[in-house]
Amino acid sequence: MHSDAANPGAGTPASLTSPALARRLADLCGEERNVLVDFLLHLDVFDRRRAWAEAGYGSLWTYCLEVLHLREGAAWRRIEAMKLLRRFPSAEPALREGRLCLTTFNLLGPVLGDENVSELVTRAAFLSKADTERLVVAIRPRVAPKDGIRRVSSGVGSTAIPMEVKREVWKRDGGRCAWTSPDGKRCGSTWRLQFGHIEPAAVGGPPTGANVRIECWSHNDHEADRFFGPDHMAKYRRRADFRQRK
Numbered sequence: 001m002h003s004d005a006a007n008p009g010a011g012t013p014a015s016l017t018s019p020a021l022a023r024r025l026a027d028l029c030g031e032e033r034n035v036l037v038d039f040l041l042h043l044d045v046f047d048r049r050r051a052w053a054e055a056g057y058g059s060l061w062t063y064c065l066e067v068l069h070l071r072e073g074a075a076w077r078r079i080e081a082m083k084l085l086r087r088f089p090s091a092e093p094a095l096r097e098g099r100l101c102l103t104t105f106n107l108l109g110p111v112l113g114d115e116n117v118s119e120l121v122t123r124a125a126f127l128s129k130a131d132t133e134r135l136v137v138a139i140r141p142r143v144a145p146k147d148g149i150r151r152v153s154s155g156v157g158s159t160a161i162p163m164e165v166k167r168e169v170w171k172r173d174g175g176r177c178a179w180t181s182p183d184g185k186r187c188g189s190t191w192r193l194q195f196g197h198i199e200p201a202a203v204g205g206p207p208t209g210a211n212v213r214i215e216c217w218s219h220n221d222h223e224a225d226r227f228f229g230p231d232h233m234a235k236y237r238r239r240a241d242f243r244q245r246k
Contacts, residue, residue: 029098037096040081040095043060043082047079053179054182055181055185056183056185057189058177058218059191059216077102077103081105081106084105084106088117090117090118091105094121094125100121100125104132107129107132107133108124111139165212169214177190177193177216179196179213189219190216191216191217194216196223197212199211200228
């Protein structure tokens, strides 16, 4: 008879000696960190492709909550860390080796730059959350914004579409994003809604009820990328980002 069959406890944590258990814990910790970093790298590509929009979701955040079933805190930490790793890929070894965790990496985010990422990753190695917060404050003390808080409009609007068409479309679509994926999944988001042309106005799409629908900001962007190409649209987004920073 096979030894494992003769001893049902063989290979279980309870069957290991204390030194073997300690080694296994260390191995599992390393595996967990590697899997997490691999997750961030896959999430980055998924987000760059806007695959969440193709699947019928209004944002990567919504996809993480509704499809991956991450809790809000876990989704936020992963999305923010993914964006930082996208900007600073040299931090990957520190995450894999456990010198930084997602929390401390995200705390460093506001003060990281190409010129200091190596130094700060080294200084923050194995620091607690509280110690990392103190490091960040020492580098850039918090100050109140001079211009106050800017309000972001979430209203629906387009001067090219007649008001009667807007009312018709709003009622028809129920005040929710009407974008639908190829497999029939409707987005349904109520976040940052816009009136979008199915056939773009730039190529002669008419402002009629049949050619207009409610779209969330993400799917409006997705449709622009799909029709005109992401490279073409990127220059307009860069200009918008520049104006917002001024």
